[in-house]
Amino acid sequence: MLDTKNNDCLIEILQLELLNWFEKAKRDLPFRRTKDPYFIWISEIMAQQTQIDTLIPYYNRFIESFPDVASLAAATEDQVIKAWEGLGYYSRARNLHRASKIIMTEYAGCFPDNFSDLLKLPGIGPYTGGAIASIAFNEKVSAVDGNVLRVISRYCNSFDDIGDAKTKKIVTVWIETILPKATGDFNEGLMELGAMICTPQNPKCLICPLRLGCQCHSFGTTNELPIKKKKQKQVHKKMEVGILKRGGELFFVKRPGSGLLSEMWSFPIVETTTEKGDDIKKKLQEFFPELSEPVFIGESRHVFSHIIWEMSLYGFEVPSQVCEAPKAYISDEMEALPIKTQFKGRDSINDLALPVAFSKLLTLIDAVSLQTDVK
Ligand code: SF4
Structure with missing residues (x-):
């Protein structure tokens, strides 16, 4: 100086x-x-x-x-x-x-x-x-x-x-x-x-x-000037997102109290190596044993400051008699923690504080036939 x-x-x-x-x-x-x-x-x-x-x-x-x-x-x-x-x-x-x-x-x-x-x-x-x-x-x-x-x-x-x-x-x-x-x-x-x-x-x-x-x-x-040395590169993570439909509703989980998007509502999401929908299905089946086969919906990408999620979306049907809120959370770290979950009708999703990483997926979800009867 x-x-x-x-x-x-x-x-x-x-x-x-x-x-x-x-x-x-x-x-x-x-x-x-x-x-x-x-x-x-x-x-x-x-x-x-x-x-x-x-x-x-x-x-x-x-x-x-x-x-x-x-x-x-x-x-x-x-x-x-x-x-x-x-x-x-x-x-x-x-x-x-x-x-x-x-x-x-x-x-x-x-x-x-x-x-x-x-x-x-x-x-x-x-x-x-x-x-x-x-x-x-x-x-x-x-x-x-x-x-x-x-x-x-x-x-x-x-x-x-x-x-x-x-x-x-x-x-x-x-x-x-x-x-x-x-x-x-x-x-x-x-x-x-x-x-x-x-x-x-x-x-x-x-x-x-x-x-x-x-x-x-x-x-x-x-x-x-100024001199600014390069930051560590962002880490790319391949993620599978589960879009669960029960009748006219979609399923959401509340994320854990710490880490990325802590305590925000989200779709179930897990890190994957296969990208075929198997990882998210396997995880979801612990909570919804009678799941349908995954239907590929599309892909999306979300850039955080240090991580980039490359997301593949898979749709699943769950029978309408499935309980209101399974008492577990499906996190991207593949952990099961007791945390809030809920099904929401498509029209009331706006009431949820859904981070952009997930709210932007709604357009994609709306565009596929899986969601044609979700009102
Ligand atoms: S303060 Fe910045 S904009 Fe102003 S003369 Fe110096 S380098 Fe140029």
């Missing part, structure tokens, strides 16, 4: 030009029209996984359902998950819910107004805590996300790996030595510049307010 003693001028450019630019150029976003920490919190958690422009309809829908901490805390987990549907990373929604309950019980419904108390809430780490504390309360703390790391690496011409936790720590500490009075605007300005001007590809240096001080611009290293 830049030495603050010998680079006063460069640091001043960073502070002043960024604040001036942010004041004029910032996007008009619903959560920027307020300093209410609740709205900033929700938007920051959503922004961890989704581009700002994309998240606005989700944000508006969520805020409409839960306009304040009290309403969020009073909701059921299923309602919160439902309102989060489409955003993925459902543990974040659960943490929002848990944190709202803590705010109601331990802070008498008042949002914690400082960085250290914010960090005690589930789902709030140094970035989100810093963003809320600085934007809502103008506390002098940094909020370092990927955008900020990129801008600072380039501005300081740093060749440290921004994927390394040590680099993040160095940047965080360095920013805290140069934070101006308008801390919230400065932090937001860095994020905004990273999103709008100093983008990962083709940064718009010619219109960048920082170009006079930017060190990589001076040294001609813009295209080399």
Whole structure:
């Protein structure tokens, strides 16, 4: 990072030009029209996984359902998950819910107004805590996300790996030595510049307010920075999904309390080596001995951050006299755990908080004859 003693001028450019630019150029976003920490919190958690422009309809829908901490805390987990549907990373929604309950019980419904108390809430780490504390309360703390790391690496011409936790720590500490009075605007300005001007590809240096001080611009290293070493490759898993039909209903299971899509409703799914429907059939037969032969429905793919599911869907009929909810769960790890299951009519499936990995299969299921009489 830049030495603050010998680079006063460069640091001043960073502070002043960024604040001036942010004041004029910032996007008009619903959560920027307020300093209410609740709205900033929700938007920051959503922004961890989704581009700002994309998240606005989700944000508006969520805020409409839960306009304040009290309403969020009073909701059921299923309602919160439902309102989060489409955003993925459902543990974040659960943490929002848990944190709202803590705010109601331990802070008498008042949002914690400082960085250290914010960090005690589930789902709030140094970035989100810093963003809320600085934007809502103008506390002098940094909020370092990927955008900020990129801008600072380039501005300081740093060749440290921004994927390394040590680099993040160095940047965080360095920013805290140069934070101006308008801390919230400065932090937001860095994020905004990273999103709008100093983008990962083709940064718009010619219109960048920082170009006079930017060190990589001076040294001609813009295209080399930031340094980000390649992450571990995503693991491909072949999965078989069981689409069980009982009369006019489909069968769902609730996933275990930890791991991928924890506690979300799903179709039964197992990892497979054969991809002929045998693995899912074998597993399902432990619970539904009188299953029909599997009917291949189609294929789908779902990409998580570290895993890719290559899914083959197989349809099965179960006799209508089969019990309402077998007392076992068929997980992709081939384990049987006592957990909730249910049959749902096609029209009421929308009531379930079904993650996108599974809800997108409904189109495929609807298209095949197996489902023609599921209403
Ligand atoms: S001048 Fe270019 S590289 Fe430097 S901060 Fe601006 S956009 Fe990024």
